[in-house]
Amino acid sequence: MEFFEELNKTVFVPAFSLSKDSNYQINTNQFGEDINKAINILNMEKYRIVGIQSVISGKGINNAGLGYSYTEGVLILAEKFIK
Numbered sequence: 001m002e003f004f005e006e007l008n009k010t011v012f013v014p015a016f017s018l019s020k021d022s023n024y025q026i027n028t029n030q031f032g033e034d035i036n037k038a039i040n041i042l043n044m045e046k047y048r049i050v051g052i053q054s055v056i057s058g059k060g061i062n063n064a065g066l067g068y069s070y071t072e073g074v075l076i077l078a079e080k081f082i083k
Contacts (some may be wrong), residue, residue: 007080009047012055013038014073038076047078 013034027034057074 009042009074009078009080009083011038011078012073015071015074016073029043035074035076042076042078046081048081050077050079052076 013031015031035052042049053075055075057070059064059070
């Protein structure tokens with residue numbers, strides 16, 4: 001039996017933890033740490049980052065007439081580094 005390594009990987013890093021209240025305020029420090037942690041794990045597994053894409057679920061206009069969007073998180077696209 002042959003073993004094939006996964007050559008491409010997509011990791012989703014959510015912007016909100018399940019324990020956060022419903023006002024959808026992003027803890028940007030924690031979000032940044034989570035992204036860095038995911039990238040470090042991918043690097044340790046010999047993956048290189050191909051791209052990072054934000055995931056936005058909806059848009060609207062707030063009371064001040066300014067546009068906003070809900071950021072759900074980011075997708076990190078990576079591929080296996082083969083020498």
